[in-house]
Amino acid sequence: MSSPTRIGVIGLGQRGLQHLAALWQLQQEGAVEIVALGDAFAANLTSEKLGRYVPGLPAESIERTTNTRSLINADLLDALYIAIPPNVHQGEVVDAAKAGIHLFVEKPMSLFLDEAIEMDNTIRDAGIISTVGFQQRYDSQHEALHDFLSDKPVVMACYTLHAPIESHSVKHTFTETVGGPSNRVWTANRAWSGGTVVEAGIHPLDLWRYWFGDVEWVHAQYIPRPPAEIFDGADNPYAYSANFGFANGAIGVMTLSRLRRIFASHLDHQVLWNEGRVALERDSLAAFHYDGDYPPAQNPDQDEVRHLIHGKNTKNTTYEIAAAFVRAVAEKRQDLVRSSFGDAMNSLAAVIAANISDELGGVRVEIEALMNSDKFATHRQKILG
Ligand SMILES: NC(=O)c1ccc[n+]([C@@H]2O[C@H](COP(=O)([O-])OP(=O)(O)OC[C@H]3O[C@@H](n4cnc5c(N)ncnc54)[C@H](O)[C@@H]3O)[C@@H](O)[C@H]2O)c1
Incomplete structure (x- = not known):
């Protein structure tokens, strides 16, 4: 051994x-x-x-x-x-x-x-x-969806997460000693986290890549948080809308928010192929699709179109x-x-492209150009803190 x-x-x-x-x-x-x-x-x-x-x-x-x-x-x-x-x-x-x-x-x-x-x-x-x-690629529900979608042309994925700003956790970095937020909640701060699409949206974006391939372009618009609403360095935008165009022709629609005084989260995650829809929920992965003779003589009952693919995730x-x-x-x-690190570069580029698109007024940013063109040279540079 x-x-x-x-x-x-x-x-x-x-x-x-x-x-x-x-x-x-x-x-x-x-x-x-x-x-x-x-x-x-x-x-x-x-x-x-x-x-x-x-x-x-x-x-x-x-x-x-x-x-x-x-x-x-x-x-x-x-x-x-x-x-x-x-x-x-x-x-x-x-x-x-x-x-x-x-x-x-x-x-x-x-x-x-x-x-x-x-x-x-x-x-x-x-x-x-x-x-x-x-690690979400190793979730048993996500693995089951990967297999389920392998022979289907995906046309769209939709991910919505409205998480309260208060649900950010206090981190272990002593940020107050190195120029960061005084309360150590660095994920709420743009300079530390890159914003919510980069910090959190990268997970569903990476799952979409796991299920149906690479991102080619992005356009995004955010609603900025005005200075008077910024407490403890929590300057990330209020809300984010980002669209990701995939090489297979599908579109990924991501809607995120981080608001105060709500104290309740809302999550919705759907993936659609040309003849059906899959809903990812905490305890189930269910596909909605009619697989009888088509067209049916009469509209099928709801329980005829709902198919349970998997239960809750079973893995650590x-x-x-x-x-x-x-x-x-x-x-x-x-x-x-x-x-691999090389594979993950497309996930990283896609979420950074969303930030750049927003900065440029919501223009479409092509990933190939972002990575290689002189036009984006300054956007690629490291900002020294
Ligand atoms: N994959 C996931 O689901 C997941 C979940 C949470 C965090 N993360 C990522 O993990 C990374 C760390 O996040 P975290 O939540 O653990 O933050 P954290 O602040 O709780 O922990 C970071 C640790 O790094 C140490 N540290 C800070 N600066 C350092 C430096 N220059 N050199 C050496 N050590 C340093 C800190 O003291 C701290 O112990 C981030 O990139 C974050 O996005 C990933």
């Missing part, structure tokens, strides 16, 4: 701790050895805090450091998770790839396309195994994506993960 993959995590915040729990399970199964943890803030690395989130973790025997660069060393690590806010990267992904360390990078990989393109190119040149944190998706990544590293098989 081969020795366990030596693995590290940079960024032990909300998401990094969830990854750590999955890796601890994999360690107990003999697949990995957690050898190093890095975080910019020492308080996020104490045995007490790590043990609270990952009971049983032998933190004392794991190298822990605030000098995260010292971990990027192939003598120490075979693979590394990077789960830090997307605006604070300082070459960690590029340096790790150059060192030959296999990479799991959280979404969105950066808020800046030039930076993400450099990461992508280095990962490709290094030939390492990579994945991005699109954070564990599943970790297990897939670790196995891909052990077997040197990129095909074992569902979203």
Whole structure:
């Protein structure tokens, strides 16, 4: 039996701790050895805090450091998770790839396309195994829909999420010490999160890509939050409307909002093919389609057109994506993960294109031009904070 993959995590915040729990399970199964943890803030690395989130973790025997660069060393690590806010990267992904360390990078990989393109190119040149944190591709309901749609021409997907601004969680980055929001709710702040389409909309957008292919163009318009309505740095727009054009001819319609004083969420997710519609709900995945002789002599009853495809998700998706990544590293098989870094670039470009479209008054932004044309050179550049 081969020795366990030596693995590290940079960024032990909300998401990094969830990854750590999955890796601890994999360690107990003999697949990995957690050898190093890095975080910019020492308080996020104490045995007490790590043990609270990952009971049983032998933190004392794991190298822990605030000098995260010292971990990027192939003598120490075979693979590394990077789960830090997307605006604070300082070459960690590029340096790790150059060192030959296999990479799991959280979404969105950066808020800046030039930076993400450099990461992508280095990962490709290094030939390492990579994945991005699109664990929703491992949800059993989403897998069932992937199979269901495989022989159907999808024409449209519609995703609506109205989430209260108050439902953003307090994060683990001490943002108040590094020029960010005083309350640590950095997902509500545009400079830190990229806005709600980039921060949250990237998940349904990536599912659409998993189900029916790449995005070719985007147009979007947002309703900005006026300065008098901004509290604690929560300056993300009130509401977002974004349309994504897919290579297969389908359109994805995304409607998001983050309003105050509602304290209740509304989610609706539908996918339509040329002769039917699938509704994704928490406990069920149901298709609406009449499959009898056509045309029917009389309109069918509702229960004749509703077909249950799947129940609720049955998987721990954070564990599943970790297990897939670790196995891909052990077997040197990129095909074992569902979203390589290179594949994820289209998801990232699409949501960043939505922001750019809005900035330009709602024009259609072609992804090919956004990635390559001089016209978008300034939009691709990293804004130094
Ligand atoms: N895949 C998902 O479903 C999912 C869910 C939540 C978050 N995320 C993503 O994970 C990433 C991290 O988000 P989070 O919710 O864990 O945030 P967080 O603020 O809770 O955690 C980030 C961690 O990184 C550390 N950190 C901050 N700056 C650093 C730096 N320069 N170097 C090293 N460590 C640094 C912080 O101290 C903190 O412990 C983001 O990209 C976010 O979008 C993904």
